[in-house]
Amino acid sequence: MRKTCLNEIHRLAKNDERILFFGSDIGAGTLSNFQAEMPERFFMEGVSEAAIIGVMAGLAMNGKIPYMNTVGVFLTRRVYEQVLLDAGMHKQKIRLIGSGGGLVYAPLGATHLAFDDIAIMRAIPNMTIIAPCDAEEMKRLMPLTVDHEGPIYIRLGKGGDPIVSSPDKPFKIGKAIEIRSGSDALLLTTGITLKIAIDAANILDKQGISCQILHVHTLKPIDSNAILAALNGKKIAVSIEEHTLIGGLGSATSKVIATSGSGVKLSMIGIPDVFPDKYGSQKEQMDYFGISPEKVVEAVIKNIKV
Amino acid sequence: MSKKRLDSKSIEYRKEILKIIESARRGHIGSALSIVEILRVLYEDILKIDPKNPKWDARDRFILSKGHGCLSLYVVLAEKGFFPKDKLATFCEFDSILGGHPDAGKVPGVEASTGSLGHGLPIGAGIALSAKIDKKDFRTFVLMGDGECNEGSVWETALFAAKYKLSNLTAIIDYNKMQCFGNTCEVLELEPFAEKWKSFGFEVHEVDGHDVLALRKELSAVPFKKNKPSMLICHTLKGKGIKKLESNADWHHKAKVSDEEMRELYGDLEDQV
Numbered sequence: 001m002r003k004t005c006l007n008e009i010h011r012l013a014k015n016d017e018r019i020l021f022f023g024s025d026i027g028a029g030t031l032s033n034f035q036a037e038m039p040e041r042f043f044m045e046g047v048s049e050a051a052i053i054g055v056m057a058g059l060a061m062n063g064k065i066p067y068m069n070t071v072g073v074f075l076t077r078r079v080y081e082q083v084l085l086d087a088g089m090h091k092q093k094i095r096l097i098g099s100g101g102g103l104v105y106a107p108l109g110a111t112h113l114a115f116d117d118i119a120i121m122r123a124i125p126n127m128t129i130i131a132p133c134d135a136e137e138m139k140r141l142m143p144l145t146v147d148h149e150g151p152i153y154i155r156l157g158k159g160g161d162p163i164v165s166s167p168d169k170p171f172k173i174g175k176a177i178e179i180r181s182g183s184d185a186l187l188l189t190t191g192i193t194l195k196i197a198i199d200a201a202n203i204l205d206k207q208g209i210s211c212q213i214l215h216v217h218t219l220k221p222i223d224s225n226a227i228l229a230a231l232n233g234k235k236i237a238v239s240i241e242e243h244t245l246i247g248g249l250g251s252a253t254s255k256v257i258a259t260s261g262s263g264v265k266l267s268m269i270g271i272p273d274v275f276p277d278k279y280g281s282q283k284e285q286m287d288y289f290g291i292s293p294e295k296v297v298e299a300v301i302k303n304i305k306v
Numbered sequence: 307m308s309k310k311r312l313d314s315k316s317i318e319y320r321k322e323i324l325k326i327i328e329s330a331r332r333g334h335i336g337s338a339l340s341i342v343e344i345l346r347v348l349y350e351d352i353l354k355i356d357p358k359n360p361k362w363d364a365r366d367r368f369i370l371s372k373g374h375g376c377l378s379l380y381v382v383l384a385e386k387g388f389f390p391k392d393k394l395a396t397f398c399e400f401d402s403i404l405g406g407h408p409d410a411g412k413v414p415g416v417e418a419s420t421g422s423l424g425h426g427l428p429i430g431a432g433i434a435l436s437a438k439i440d441k442k443d444f445r446t447f448v449l450m451g452d453g454e455c456n457e458g459s460v461w462e463t464a465l466f467a468a469k470y471k472l473s474n475l476t477a478i479i480d481y482n483k484m485q486c487f488g489n490t491c492e493v494l495e496l497e498p499f500a501e502k503w504k505s506f507g508f509e510v511h512e513v514d515g516h517d518v519l520a521l522r523k524e525l526s527a528v529p530f531k532k533n534k535p536s537m538l539i540c541h542t543l544k545g546k547g548i549k550k551l552e553s554n555a556d557w558h559h560k561a562k563v564s565d566e567e568m569r570e571l572y573g574d575l576e577d578q579v
Contacts (some may be wrong), residue, residue: 040439045469049460051428061417063439081422082459086429089419091411297371 001157002069002099004135008142009067010034010239015217020057022068024049026099030069033205049079056094057086066131071105072114072155075166076121085153088124093287094151095137099148101131101155103276103285110275113157115290118190121153121245122220128173130157131191137217138220140171148173148243157192158282165215176223178230185300186230186237186264190216192248193240193291200296211303222252231257231264236303238296241270242286267299312547312578316342320547320575322381322394328568332561333406334442336545336554337347337451338377338407340482340515344449344540345370345382347521353447357387360414366444367433369418371426372451373407374559380404388415394472424457426450427477430466434475434535445528447539449478453485456494461506466506473529476536477508480515481545486558500539508537548574 010031013019021034022043035042045052049070056066068075074169075096076083087094097286098114105112122128128150132138145152171176179194180201187197201211214230215221231237237257239250248269257266271289278285286292319342327333349355351368370379377397386390389403396402402411418429419508430448437444454460455501467475481499483490490496503510509531513524520539530536544558545551548571563571 014343045466048462048465050424051431051466054428054463055432055435055458055466058429058434059436060432061429061434062436064439066438082425082428085419086425087489168398260463 001135001138001161002159005076005097005142005154005156005235006069007033007218008139009182011014012143012146013038016065018063018065018084019058019146020064020066022051022066024070024074024241026070027195028114035269049074050082052081053082053094054086057090057206060087060094062088062304065095067095067097069097071112071283072100072117072220073112076114076153077116080120083121084124088126091126091150093149095145096151096153097156098153101157103282104158106282106285107279108277111276113276114246114255114270115276116247117153117155117250118241118243122247122252126150127151127220129155130173130217130278131219131284132157132217133192133194134161134165134190136167137161137165137171139165141173141217143172144171155191156255159282161192162195164198164262169219174218174221174223176226177216177217178226180211182210183233184209184235184304185209185211186234186251187213187296188216188237188239189213190219190255191240193242196291196293196296199293201302203293203297207301211300216249219249219252222256224256226259227253227256228262234264236267236300238267238269238299239265240296242291243270244273245270246273267303269295269299312516313496316346316518317547317578319378319381319385322574323377324526324568326377326380326394326397327397327563328570331368331563332398334374334405334559335377335379336484336551336557337372337375337559338540339374339448339546339551340550341372341378341480341519341546342546343516344480345378347518347525348447348457349382349444352525354444355386357414357415360388364442364444365467367417367430368432369426369430369446369448370408370416371409371420371430372423372454374405375451375480376406379408380413383413383415384416389413396504401510414528418506423451423454424459427460427463428479431472431475434467435470437474438470438472445476447476447478449480451485452479452483452490452496453493454480455479455496457530459482463504464506464508466473467535471533473531473533476528476538477524478538478540478543481539482542484544484553484558485565486555489502490553491519503537503539506536509534510537510539512539542559547578549577550574
């Protein structure tokens with residue numbers, strides 16, 4: 001997903017002089033072809049993220065469109081005020097591409113886990129937040145980011161994530177995608193949790209329970225209308241996210257449910273309000289926190305049978 | 307520092323600031339009074355600007371990174387005709403365009419919304435870099451406070467500006483040697499200040515920040531050196547021009563200014579004449 005994203009920036013930059021690429025101090029050789037072809041638009045600026053965000057905002061004020069990639073936590077909590085004021089308040093077109101959304105950097109520990117990125121970025125007015133589910137969806141997203149108004153935060157997965165999106169379902173920023181229709185339960189996903197929902201829906205299907213899946217790739221602005229329409233007639237909704245249960249997809253969905261009075265029960269699957277204290281792999285931590293098809297199945301069955 | 311007597315124009319600007327205080331009864335007064343001459347010289351003699359067309363593409367950019375000094379900026383912008391002078395009396399009112407920190411979305415002539423410290427230099431460096439990429443001639447000036455230089459983002463950007471040889475960027479520091487709590491040398495020592503900036507790759511000059519002629523000479527000479535960003539450290543006095551406020555941390559920011567205090571402030575300013 002990251003490779004596709006960066007390659008897309010390279011491709012787009014070839015045809016658009018406004019596009020610049022910034023990194024802090026990321027992996028050696030990143031976008032070396034971009035650097036070789038367009039050195040004057042390639043910036044590797046060291047571990048000085050606060051300055052870089054301000055610099056990018058200044059560039060954007062004069063018509064440039066800077067894209068920046070580094071570890072997600074350093075693009076969100078590390079530089080929160082810079083993003084909020086320099087980009088958010090000034091409505092500047094900077095694009096922040098956060099590597100390792102959620103639990104990807106499991107072996108590195110809590111300092112590197114972006115479990116709160118969506119929550120804090122959602123609180124920034126004018127911000128757009130997108131978590132694609134796979135590299136193919138990333139490819140459909142990137143051309144749309146060039147002229148989109150205001151700042152964008154893009155959350156990356158681990159890389160090599162299974163392809164679950166389809167070119168048959170058009171991608172539009174801010175529009176949730178119905179992956180499959182169903183009548184009993186609604187599964188809401190963002191980022192790579194779409195795969196978990198598909199696996200859960202397949203299991204439930206065999207048990208005669210029909211699930212609709214709504215992939216909410218854009219977390220802000222959230223597609224309330226699509227969520228509301230999908231809730232209609234359902235016995236249970238389950239939100240699945242690789243993120244703290246505070247302020248992410250589940251929170252956003254609960255607001256839609258509560259304020260609409262739809263009354264559908266919501267089961268929220270995600271990371272509880274703790275600092276992840278294990279290492280291992282992303283998959284191990286996802287299982288540890290119950291972000292798995294089995295737990296989705298459990299949540300649906302428990303509520304359908306009530 | 308400065309023993310320089312203020313001329314009638316500088317006193318006039320300060321009167322306008324006091325009038326705003328009289329309306330709002332609040333503001334960062336001391337922090338505004340130390341930058342009057344710097345802003346006056348920038349807007350009268352240095353910046354290529356068009357108040358009738360604040361977004362003119364070729365304009366020089368100025369960012370008041372120490373946004374809390376905005377009382378001076380508002381007075382100078384109104385004097386130059388960016389907005390009507392009668393707006394000054396609305397400072398901090400609910401619907402005013404003039405808040406306690408300047409908002410680029412509201413005030414014509416304000417390039418960047420500032421208030422939280424350490425944001426102006428990075429934004430200014432980005433603007434300067436964009437001019438360099440596009441081969442445009444406009445220049446970027448950023449005025450920071452001395453206390454503001456406690457912020458790490460200032461020094462991160464210093465490294466950046468030197469790396470890209472941003473000679474079209476001029477940083478200016480209002481070195482009044484006081485911050486909110488007290489003396490900068492006690493809160494967090496900045497010295498050797500000029501040496502620090504030199505070592506970070508800036509060409510550094512120092513000047514009496516209340517000497518209009520000296521400021522004019524220095525600011526007309528930027529860039530101080532080819533291929534280097536410029537730094538002008540202005541030695542100033544917090545609260546300059548009003549004795550009660552001079553070097554007085556109690557007046558860094560003040561609210562609920564009383565009638566009696568207002569009379570004192572006006573009286574002190576009259577003594578300058």
